[in-house]
Amino acid sequence: MNPGIPPLVQDSGVPFDMFIQALTEQLDKAQAAMALKARVGKLPLTFAVKEVSLDLRAFIQMVDDDVFVRPAGPGDAEASTIKLALTTITKPMIEENAIDFQPEDPKFSLREALGDSKESEDMQRRLERIGVRNVQQLTELRKTAGTDVIARLARLPVNRLQQALLSAAAPRVTDVESRTEAGNGGVVSASNRVHLTSPLLRTGRLPLVRAAGEAVPVVEASDGRMVLAPLAMQLGCEAEIDFGDGEVGHVALAAGSVGRMRDDGRRS
Structure with a gap:
């Protein structure tokens, strides 16, 4: 020795x-x-x-x-x-x-989606072994291969993986802006902007958003991000976001709100 x-x-x-x-x-x-x-x-x-x-x-x-x-x-x-x-x-x-080592958006990181626990660390290691290193990859793999296949390859319980997938895809409100604008004739108007994130958001595909029984206009939508222009009465209300392909999320239009996804196509 x-x-x-x-x-x-x-x-x-x-x-x-x-x-x-x-x-x-x-x-x-x-x-x-x-x-x-x-x-x-x-x-x-x-x-x-x-x-x-x-x-x-x-x-x-x-x-x-x-x-x-x-x-x-x-x-x-x-x-x-x-x-x-x-x-x-x-x-x-x-x-x-080589692996792409670009900085990972913390809002879409596996650690953020899985939570900070010993069980979550083990789950993250198992996903990384099959090449899944961020939420975007996990979301795309679920669409192409399905939850059962991912669970089998990563040797994870299907129900635990399904919970992680729903948590990872859930919409989140990152910022709420209130603007005051002067129009013609000195008329002052107020407008609101709500910024959201979700890995399900894709450039060129506008999701359908409703809150308080009315449609919420989508000002901008790109990969992972979206800007809404809700009415004053819709602020703070829970919005339903239809991403397409059966993916529906719910989130309150309030700063810092973390939403949820509808589970397995059933009404949440």
């Missing part, structure tokens, strides 16, 4: 992804050093590493859903053999295949 190595590493090893990252980081340093030598020394010919192959004898185990690798020591006859073959990849190939 090496006293300089943390006990967890001695017992369980290191996460497999960290091992790969450390290995490729060392290769990056070697490549940078060779490039520097060629530039400074102005060498007409030098050498580079094309591929690296490793046969690693190690023990594999799971710790909190992560794969850990612990290298075998002398006399560890029961260790497995991991064969690694590293090759080169160009920058365009990385950009083509």
Whole structure:
């Protein structure tokens, strides 16, 4: 036992992804050093590493859903053999295949939709394993594959996933504005603007909105956002938003209001 190595590493090893990252980081340093030598020394010919192959004898185990690798020591006859073959990849190939790391809108984040709990963290990890990293992806996947398929692939209870989907798609009021405008002849008129968000909102498709028995005009609708122009009597009232395709939400036209979705096409 090496006293300089943390006990967890001695017992369980290191996460497999960290091992790969450390290995490729060392290769990056070697490549940078060779490039520097060629530039400074102005060498007409030098050498580079094309591929690296490793046969690693190690023990594999799971710790909190992560794969850990612990290298075998002398006399560890029961260790497995991991064969690694590293090759080169160009920058365009990385950009083509890498995950899009654009900042995520917190209103449409999985954590916001699922809630802040131990159970929700586990659910988020399971969804990320099948490639679902934000609410937009979850919403689109539900339309194309269905809740049952997502639940089966992510190994989640269908009812818990359905609740998360409804919570994620629910409309939310982000701002309420009251404007006073002077018209012809000095007539002063007041207008209201209600800003809403929902991943179900799409550019070019205007949802139908009603509140207090009257239609609510939609001033603007784009991906994830919408602006309404309700009458004064409609402010504070619950609005019904028909997104199309059977998707209907309800939300009070008041600042900070979080709405709900109609469950499974039934009246809420």
